[in-house]
Amino acid sequence: MASSSSSSKTGLKKMLTLKSSDGDEFELEESIVIQCQTIKHMVEDGFSLIPLQNVDTKTLTKIIEYMKKHAEKTESNKEEIKNFNKEFVKGSFDDQFELVSAANYLHINGLMDLLCQSIADRINNKSVRAVREIFNISNDYTPDEEEKVRDEHKWAHEGGEFDESLD
């Protein structure tokens, strides 16, 4: 079995355990996990078991998938990483919001940028109504107030078709 060589290899590497808010533990090489600034600082402070109270198992699994892939980044696999990123941002808005919230908490800058850009691209040209739905924001304007804000740049509201879809 090939495990002897791989285990001796991993034996040299420092391992860390991440614990999700659901209590699941994930063991990972330190070199992968230090892409995440929050964890990096904890490692520097001597922690090897990192509890992540704000990140559930589902989200953490996705984030680990991202960190593993990006730890492999070299000059020659740029295309592969690009395709991976493209697939990675394909989930629903709610999934993306969970991820972006976790990426923000964990300070993974590359992931933060990827997710925010993807969400921005998806909501560009959406209607105001659709954006409220997607972000689950309730309209706190009175009709008069909203009309006034709308009038500040009326032309922008008249500029053609807006995307009403919620995905």
Next chain:
Amino acid sequence: MATSTKDDDDGHNFPEDLAREILVRLSVELSLLLFKCVCKSWCTLIKSSSFISDHFHYNKNKRRSQLLIVYDCCEDIVDSGSMTIVSEDKIGETSLIAKFDHDLQGQGFGDLSNLIEEDNSQREDNCSILSFDFDNDVFREIGGPDITPYNYNHLDLTSLILLDDSIAILNSTESVYDIWVPFNALPIL
């Protein structure tokens, strides 16, 4: 009590720091002007001078025309000096430059409407604005704001300003200031 950062109540307020990270990546004319209407806190955010400044710097290298909106706080951004030239003609016909005044530099504003009025043969729709590169003696046309079907003519525009190292056009109507930053203009060196 359990500490949870999300879905705590019916409001499910989307965290403002995350909203900011997303909104700063949106285009002004396609989205931000509309999204002021989403809710009051987004409106306050989008109008805040710190957001405007972040948005400007974030998008500075994207090389596309940008509109910034500034509300009664333009002196925060508006620096001094403008070295931009107005012409009725297309780029290349530099001999027809209506006027260029070195004194514009340091004054903060070049008053575009005055420059245009000096040439009374000028029609609204064939005004153009040129930037001038002092090092290379090169003129380049600055395109107007690209928003269709809205017809934005240069006579609406009141002032040329220098925003960091870019030429910008300031248009004010009542309490609203629009600042157009044409990124195809040569940077001021």
